[in-house]
Amino acid sequence: MVTLLGGGEHDPADLADALARAPVLVAADGGADHALALGHHPDAVIGDMDSLSRDARAVLGPQRLHRIAEQSTTDFDKALRNISAPGVIAVGVTGRRIDHELAVYHTLITRPEKTCVVLGREDIVFHAPPRLRLDLPVGMRVSLFPMAAVRGQSTGLRWPIEPIDFRPLGQIGTSNETAAPQVEMRFDGPGMLVILPRAALDAVLSALI
Structure with missing residues (x-):
C-alpha cells in the first residue's frame, strides 16, 4: 500500500499512522517538502512541480521526480491515477485550502477504480464501492x-x-x-x-x- 502526502494541513502523527499501514511514500508535488522536513524521503514525487522547492529537487534527484505538465487536473489527481497499488492512504490533502480539499473529493468520485482513504484530523473519507x-x-x-x-x-x-x-x-x-x-x-x-x-x-x- 502507498501513503500519498500532499501539501495541505496535517500533523506528523497523521503521516506516522499512514506509514504504519502503507509504508511506501509518494508525495504530490510540494508534499515532498513536508516529507523531507519530517525526515522522510519519498519514493516518488508526482505532479506539475510548480510548488516543489529547489532544495527538495536537489535532495531527491531527478529519478524520483515524475512531472506531469498538464494543468487540467490537480496534483492529487495526477498522483492518484499514476499510483499502482492495492490501496492508498492520503495525508495532507485536507484543511488549509477549501478548493483543494473539494477537488480531492471530486477525484475520489472520478477515479472509482482507485481505492483511496483520505485521512483528516478527525475523520476519514472514501468513495463507497458498490x-x-x-x-x-x-x-x-x-x-x-x-x-x-x-x-x-x-x-x-x-x-x-x-x-x-x-x-x-x-x-x-x-x-x-x-x-x-x-x-x-x-x-x-x-x-x-x-x-x-x-x-x-x-x-x-x-x-x-
Whole structure:
C-alpha cells in the first residue's frame, strides 16, 4: 500500500499512522517538502512541480521526480491515477485550502477504480464501492455525502438508507450511526462519499483491500 502526502494541513502523527499501514511514500508535488522536513524521503514525487522547492529537487534527484505538465487536473489527481497499488492512504490533502480539499473529493468520485482513504484530523473519507461491509462499534457515526444521484440499501444503520434518493441538491446523509456491530451498504452506482471517525481506519482498510 502507498501513503500519498500532499501539501495541505496535517500533523506528523497523521503521516506516522499512514506509514504504519502503507509504508511506501509518494508525495504530490510540494508534499515532498513536508516529507523531507519530517525526515522522510519519498519514493516518488508526482505532479506539475510548480510548488516543489529547489532544495527538495536537489535532495531527491531527478529519478524520483515524475512531472506531469498538464494543468487540467490537480496534483492529487495526477498522483492518484499514476499510483499502482492495492490501496492508498492520503495525508495532507485536507484543511488549509477549501478548493483543494473539494477537488480531492471530486477525484475520489472520478477515479472509482482507485481505492483511496483520505485521512483528516478527525475523520476519514472514501468513495463507497458498490457493496461495502464494515465491522464497527455500535453507536459510531456514519455520514454519507452524495456527489451524484445515488440510491442504496443498508443493514446495521440506525436509519436505513432505503428508499432515499440521495443527491447533492437534495437529500444527504449526515450523522447516521451504527445500530449493529456489522454494517452493510449497497449502492446502485458511483458517487457516494462515506465519512467515518478516524478510529474506523483499520476496519475500512480491511473492508476495501
